Amino acid sequence: MTRETAAPERKLPRRVTPQYLENAALHYLERFATSSANLRRVLMRKVDRSVQAHGTDREEGARWVDELIARYQRSGLLNDTAYAEMRAASLHRRGTSTRAIREKLASKGIGRDEADKALDTLDEEVDGDLNLTAALALARRRRLGPYRLPEKRAEHRDKDLAALGRAGFSYDIARRVVDAEDPDSLLDSGE
Structure with a gap:
């Protein structure tokens, strides 16, 4: 077979052990902040792959994961x-x-x-309304409304309103942000 047509060999997942799960959990926690439920989900995927490949007992793997997460919660590693x-x-x-x-x-x-x-x-x-300050942050980041070039604001008003609406902001907040002449005055006035 040629290199292009040869199927890549699939790497067999590792057999899950308590030590392997601990190493995987610590490696994950070094890279990402996470919740207990999300870490449980990540580790259970490893257990499920081991069950498929090696016939590992899923209940035993789930018990190891639960014990590991409980220990990390007690130590403050997971909060x-x-x-x-x-x-x-x-x-x-x-x-x-x-x-x-x-x-x-x-x-x-x-x-x-x-x-x-x-x-x-x-x-x-946070000083002021959470949604208003977040909408202003999004507008600044995406250059919407008052952060857009003045000559382009009118022609992009509807698109800016729609962008804020899709981001989960109410029409009132989106309108206030997009129509604001000066975003700082919007926060200061507490409208």
Whole structure:
């Protein structure tokens, strides 16, 4: 067979052991901040691949994962509350609406109560309305509304409103941001 037609050899997944799971978890935590539920999902994918390839007992693998996560929670290596607060603040700075922040936290396994607490903490730290400040951050990042060249603003108004709407902001907030002459005055006035 020629190089182009030869199918690449599939690498056989490793057999899961408690030590392998711990190494994989630590390696993952070195690279990413994560929630307990998301780390469980990552590790269980490894267990499931081992079950398929080696016939590993899935229940035993799940028990190893649960013990590992419980140990990391006790030691403070995994802290869902701190993760939720950090992730909510990061998303807010990027211009993510509170609705989208809740959805992204939920996709990482953060419960509604923890997400609400994270947003409450963020609300205490941020001056003004969370959604308004996030919409302004998104507008600045994407050069929408008042951050667009003055001669182009009128012709792109509807597109700017739609972009903010797709990002999860209400029409009222999108309109206030897009129609603002000076974004700083919008925050100062507290309209």
